[in-house]
Amino acid sequence: SQQGEEDPQALSIQEGENATMNCSYKTSINNLQWYRQNSGRGLVHLILIRSNEREKHSGRLRVTLDTSKKSSSLLITASRAADTASYFCATTPGGSNYKLTFGKGTLLTVNP
Amino acid sequence: DTAVSQTPKYLVTQMGNDKSIKCEQNLGHDTMYWYKQDSKKFLKIMFSYNNKELIINETVPNRFSPKSPDKAHLNLHINSLELGDSAVYFCASSPRQGTNTEAFFGQGTRLTVV
Numbered sequence: 001s002q003q004g005e006e007d008p009q010a011l012s013i014q015e016g017e018n019a020t021m022n023c024s025y026k027t028s029i030n031n032l033q034w035y036r037q038n039s040g041r042g043l044v045h046l047i048l049i050r051s052n053e054r055e056k057h058s059g060r061l062r063v064t065l066d067t068s069k070k071s072s073s074l075l076i077t078a079s080r081a082a083d084t085a086s087y088f089c090a091t092t093p094g095g096s097n098y099k100l101t102f103g104k105g106t107l108l109t110v111n112p
Numbered sequence: 113d114t115a116v117s118q119t120p121k122y123l124v125t126q127m128g129n130d131k132s133i134k135c136e137q138n139l140g141h142d143t144m145y146w147y148k149q150d151s152k153k154f155l156k157i158m159f160s161y162n163n164k165e166l167i168i169n170e171t172v173p174n175r176f177s178p179k180s181p182d183k184a185h186l187n188l189h190i191n192s193l194e195l196g197d198s199a200v201y202f203c204a205s206s207p208r209q210g211t212n213t214e215a216f217f218g219q220g221t222r223l224t225v226v
Contacts, residue, residue, distance in 0.1 A: 040220075045216070098167045102157075
């Protein structure tokens with residue numbers, strides 16, 4: 001069964017703007033990860049936030065995690081055309097280290 | 113120096129045929145996965161192996177049979193292919209069992225059944 005749900009399904013912005021994507025999940029988790037998928041390519045890991053962390057930064061990426069609301073957000077600041085891709089959240093439901101489960105993804109389009 | 117490599121990248125075949133997709137990782141990881149991504153981009157886990165042992169089988173039809181000859185390889189054999197099997201199949205690996213590890217993905221195999 002699907003664990004994560006991203007919101008929105010699609011997002012279109014202008015270069016230089018910030019992009020925020022949200023993810024909600026259903027069960028307790030060990031961690032939450034965000035991945036990027038460029039068209040026709042495999043997924044690339046962006047950032048991992050543990051269940052006991054609330055916020056994490058990596059370059060232009062900022063991830064928050066609210067375990068009480070079972071939700072996470074990914075913020076990309078000062079977006080670039082090269083950020084155009086699908087973004088997925090993924091979780092390992094509590095106790096299941098081997099079941100990395102993905103949401104449906106958000107398609108981000110950054111217009112030059 | 114590809115970390116996770118899959119072959120072939122594209123596979124077009126007729127209904128009823130049997131085909132295999134190969135996956136190899138050179139990262140020294142213990143855990144490997146197969147995922148299926150449908151036309152709506154939904155990624156569904158199919159199998160998870162740890163050190164050559166099947167850990168997760170997500171109610172995949174038994175026409176799909178994974179085989180892990182060693183922990184660096186996880187191949188996927190599909191019998192009696194159906195139209196609904198058309199999708200992109202991704203292999204992935206992650207380090208030894210742990211709660212906070214990322215997965216590394218191959219480039220995918222686009223399977224088209226005609």
